[in-house]
Amino acid sequence: MLFLLSGPSGVGKGTVRKALFKKEPHKLLYSISATTRKPRRGEVDGRDYFFTTKSKFEEMINAGQMLEYAQYVDNYYGTPKNWIDDQREQGNDVFMEIEVNGAMQVRAKVPDAILIFLLPPDLMQLRNRLELRGTESDEVIDERLKTARQEILMMTNYDYAVVNDKVDRAVKKVQTIIDAERLKAKRLANGYMKILEV
Template identity: 50%
Template sequence: MSKGLLIVISGPSGTGKGTVCAELLSQTPELAYSISATTRQPRDGEVDGKNYYFLTKEAFEKMIGEGGFLEYANVYGNYYGTPLGKIEERREAGQDILLEIDTQGALNVMKRCPDGLFIFLLPPSLPELERRIRGRGTETEESLARRLGSAKKEIEIGRSYTFVVINDTVRQAVKRIKAIMVAEHCRRDKEELIDEVLE
């Protein structure tokens, strides 16, 4: 059995990563979502092992020391990270894993897992991205300008990814990502398939 794919999806805020990933997971039941670990306190309704793995600061730092994270960051005094062991276990069992992560985290994952499938989600245009962010109604003009400035920098980082997918509609974006996954499995399984036929 071939090793499962590690599918890493990133994109600037407002691109619709969460919506696309949720739809991809609903259409692909065999795909597993990577659960992050954090040292922050659980919010109402959050379940350990489902929303996050909730760890103490000491336990998290011990895992850092043991190289137990694919990537991690300290955000406003709390650690967030992607546990490596659980991902590797599932991949070795042939399961594909989806990781929705920011570009900085993804660049770290590229170093640790160069065999990952890195997909950058793009908005159709910067004006459309601005329209989507404005539509949330959560930004001031100042924070909107900051987000759009960050988005341009992140889009430049998209050049480092294996594939770029435009999220014009969620349906089309998911269709493209699923096609990439099929193609990648065919590429990786070719030796195994050829050997099977020749036996």
């Protein structure tokens, strides 16, 4: 299966994903993105990102080999479709953490992906989280909140919604969604059809 965690900037996607992956056994593979930016100190190709050139990335876009992608500050970031397809064919469940626009690209290309929308308890708490980062001006934060309002309206395109009021509680809800999806009869049926030789 392909699980996708998405939501507005500052909602805590990375924090929830990291906490989920610390729980054992989670049996999930974290999706590795490709990027055209240079590796930062300590980053390893094929573990942190697939580092590539701009021309190669654009070739992959034109060949339909990117599941989703975006451009930020003159660099591309995106998910190679072949890597996701290979992992799923091997029976691995893959977990992605991406922005809302990327999630909508995935929804269009992988209809059976399970999309989880992470919500802030309210917009004031989202503002507080963005301010606590200390990395952006008030104008940038205002713009992010404006975008967040628009993204929250897109929540109905997702399969599930989880409020991130406390990280542990949000992680438990995401894990519950994963467990429930793994127990769906239609997913188990294929294995049993082979056993019964139907």
